[in-house]
Amino acid sequence: xxxxxxxxxxxxxxxxxxxxxxxxxxxxxxxxxxxxxxxxxxxxxxxxxxxxxxxxxxxxxxxxxxxxxxxxxxxxxxxxxxxxxxxxxxxxxxxxxxxxxxxxxxxxxxxxxxxxxxxxxxxxxxxxxxxxxxxxxxxxxxxxxxxxxxxxxxxxxxxxxxxxxxxxxxxxxxxxxxxxxxxxxxxxxxxxxxxxxxxxxxxxxxxxxxxxxxxxxxxxxxxxxxxxxxxxxxxxxxxxxxxxxxxxxxxxxxxxxxxxxxxxxxxxxxxxxxxxxxxxxxxxxxxxxxxxxxxxxxxxxxxxxxxxxxxxxxxxxxxxxxxxxxxxxxxx
Amino acid sequence: xxxxxxxxxxxxxxxxxxxxxxxxxxxxxxxxxxxxxxxxxxxxxxxxxxxxxxxxxxxxxxxxxxxxxxxxxxxxxxxxxxxxxxxxxxxxxxxxxxxxxxxxxxxxxxxxxxxxxxxxxxxxxxxxxxxxxxxxxxxxxxxxxxxxxxxxxxxxxxxxxxxxxxxxxxxxxxxxxxxxxxxxxxxxxxxxxxxxxxxxxxxxxxxxxxxxxxxxxxxxxxxxxxxxxxxxxxxxxxxxxxxxxxxxxxxxxxxxxxxxxxxxxxxxxxxxxxxxxxxxxxxxxx
Numbered sequence: 001x002x003x004x005x006x007x008x009x010x011x012x013x014x015x016x017x018x019x020x021x022x023x024x025x026x027x028x029x030x031x032x033x034x035x036x037x038x039x040x041x042x043x044x045x046x047x048x049x050x051x052x053x054x055x056x057x058x059x060x061x062x063x064x065x066x067x068x069x070x071x072x073x074x075x076x077x078x079x080x081x082x083x084x085x086x087x088x089x090x091x092x093x094x095x096x097x098x099x100x101x102x103x104x105x106x107x108x109x110x111x112x113x114x115x116x117x118x119x120x121x122x123x124x125x126x127x128x129x130x131x132x133x134x135x136x137x138x139x140x141x142x143x144x145x146x147x148x149x150x151x152x153x154x155x156x157x158x159x160x161x162x163x164x165x166x167x168x169x170x171x172x173x174x175x176x177x178x179x180x181x182x183x184x185x186x187x188x189x190x191x192x193x194x195x196x197x198x199x200x201x202x203x204x205x206x207x208x209x210x211x212x213x214x215x216x217x218x219x220x221x222x223x224x225x226x227x228x229x230x231x232x233x234x235x236x237x238x239x240x241x242x243x244x245x246x247x248x249x250x251x252x253x254x255x256x257x258x259x260x261x262x263x264x265x266x267x268x269x270x271x272x273x274x275x276x277x278x279x280x281x282x283x284x285x286x287x288x289x290x291x292x293x294x295x296x297x298x299x300x301x302x303x304x305x306x307x308x309x310x311x312x313x314x315x316x317x318x319x320x321x322x323x324x325x326x327x328x329x330x331x332x
Numbered sequence: 333x334x335x336x337x338x339x340x341x342x343x344x345x346x347x348x349x350x351x352x353x354x355x356x357x358x359x360x361x362x363x364x365x366x367x368x369x370x371x372x373x374x375x376x377x378x379x380x381x382x383x384x385x386x387x388x389x390x391x392x393x394x395x396x397x398x399x400x401x402x403x404x405x406x407x408x409x410x411x412x413x414x415x416x417x418x419x420x421x422x423x424x425x426x427x428x429x430x431x432x433x434x435x436x437x438x439x440x441x442x443x444x445x446x447x448x449x450x451x452x453x454x455x456x457x458x459x460x461x462x463x464x465x466x467x468x469x470x471x472x473x474x475x476x477x478x479x480x481x482x483x484x485x486x487x488x489x490x491x492x493x494x495x496x497x498x499x500x501x502x503x504x505x506x507x508x509x510x511x512x513x514x515x516x517x518x519x520x521x522x523x524x525x526x527x528x529x530x531x532x533x534x535x536x537x538x539x540x541x542x543x544x545x546x547x548x549x550x551x552x553x554x555x556x557x558x559x560x561x562x563x564x565x566x567x568x569x570x571x572x573x574x575x576x577x578x579x580x581x582x583x584x585x586x587x588x589x590x591x592x593x594x595x596x597x598x599x600x601x602x603x604x605x606x607x608x609x610x611x612x613x614x615x616x617x618x
Contacts, residue, residue, distance in 0.1 A: 030514050032515075037424070040426075041423075041427035041431075041437070041438075042441075044444060044448065045441055045444055047485065048447065051456060054463055109357070109359065110355070112351075112352075113352075113356055113358065114359070116355075117352050118356075118359075129363060136600075137543020137570065138543065139543060140373055141369065142577070143573070143577050144368075144372050144373065147577075226351035229351075254452025255452070256453070260546075260574075261578070301462065304454065307452060307454070315446075315450050315451065316447065
């Protein structure tokens with residue numbers, strides 16, 4: 001009792017109080033930090049949802065005016081205020097398809113070269129160089145395409161194609177037309193160059209995840225390098241390879257500037273790949289500043305919404321396919 | 333029998349040889365475009381370089397000028413975009429790595445973020461157009477910066493998430509066992525350890541937005557004159573390059589090449605620096 005009184009009041013309590021206060025403050029700060037990071041995380045979700053909703057909202061006038069015909073008609077008439085998106089949709093799909101037809105086999109070749117064929121000292125520098133292609137801004141591809149590649153196409157490649165492939169029975173009409181240089185084939189080739197680094201780097205990465213014992217077993221049985229790649233590496237990584245291809249497809253569908261330069265901004269539907277066409281992204285980029293009426297603007301935003309939905313689906317498939325490989329790896 | 337085996341063996345060897353030759357050819361094909369595009373940019377760009385680029389404004393058709401206002405606009409909008417996008421990105425990445433590593437919400441955000449990472453930038457431009465430009469009633473540098481910030485965001489989220497996951501959990505446990513509150517562990521221990529990775533992410537994001545053109549067409553638009561007003565339309569190098577390259581004037585083409593060259597050199601340098609940081613980190617960890 002007396003010792004208690006001898007001590008200054010609260011001398012023992014004070015540190016206990018301070019510790020409690022400190023713990024309280026820490027708990028509050030922790031809670032605040034938790035809310036802060038959760039909010040930032042939710043913001044990412046909100047950004048994507050907001051983008052989708054805002055475009056749906058901006059395009060509502062076009063959707064309600066034209067209804068389903070917006071997707072199936074080819075009129076694009078700013079004066080008559082009638083808009084149908086079939087030409088840009090067709091152009092987007094065709095250019096992306098051409099890009100994929102070129103980029104997928106080439107990317108597979110590059111990935112194979114970098115994982116199985118090239119001597120080890122060559123692999124890193126070549127892989128870095130290919131990845132540099134992905135770093136070049138798309139506007140540079142566009143300028144190069146317009147000033148350098150289009151003349152080459154119109155003077156050499158297109159006359160050659162028209163002469164040799166034009167007379168063919170079924171595919172012929174695809175390659176008939178004046179050698180303008182600008183057009184869907186050129187745009188598809190430029191897109192292919194742009195997506196090759198994306199697809200090949202995914203393929204290369206997943207090829208590296210194949211356990212060496214699988215490959216070594218196949219080699220021990222006398223397989224050639226090609227047989228190992230085709231019968232062991234590719235089946236093991238199939239879903240991720242498809243994921244990588246879809247990732248490239250997503251890029252090709254949404255690519256804007258490079259395509260805008262070399263596609264020609266023409267609103268009519270042609271069978272020929274050599275004729276100017278249009279794509280969703282190029283239409284928006286070219287015409288947004290000219291959109292003088294509410295319905296014109298709304299149609300462009302509606303196009304953006306369509307592009308968003310299509311790329312969302314493609315990229316979601318890509319992501320799911322890539323995740324599947326990770327899961328499989330855990331099981332094996 | 334042995335003759336048949338011999339034949340089969342030869343056919344397999346041949347097939348292998350052809351396939352591997354095609355793979356090498358594919359690599360050469362890829363490198364061929366890289367060299368061609370860079371060479372074109374270099375030749376045309378260096379030929380168009382001149383000191384006026386940096387102190388004269390973008391000219392009207394047919395006359396000489398520079399790109400000073402465009403450079404300024406690009407720098408200003410990119411810096412603001414980094415300033416807006418980086419903190420939110422780091423916090424969201426922290427949420428994913430430290431608070432929601434295995435949760436459903438975390439997986440959903442990671443999924444959405446990966447889609448945002450590859451989504452067409454033109455879509456983000458339209459988003460900011462309806463959200464900011466339409467509400468303000470006019471195009472502005474601020475709207476441009478917000479759009480670029482939305483492109484920065486997923487890159488920073490992804491790298492922060494991945495870098496924090498690489499920090500060994502002993503480090504967290506050691507700090508927590510000393511009674512350090514979690515936010516302090518995150519800010520003073522984990523961020524410090526993940527810093528080089530996060531800086532790399534920010535650099536990669538900067539490289540990405542420096543060449544962005546499409547989304548700026550609907551947000552910052554363009555401005556022929558010197559402007560420091562973020563509330564009004566603002567020039568940027570890529571948009572000016574686009575406008576000038578599509579024009580019929582030779583003097584504008586030359587300016588466009590100069591701008592394209594500067595952007596390419598900047599972007600490639602930034603990516604090389606980012607790569608060097610990653611490489612050094614790998615060596616240090618070994």
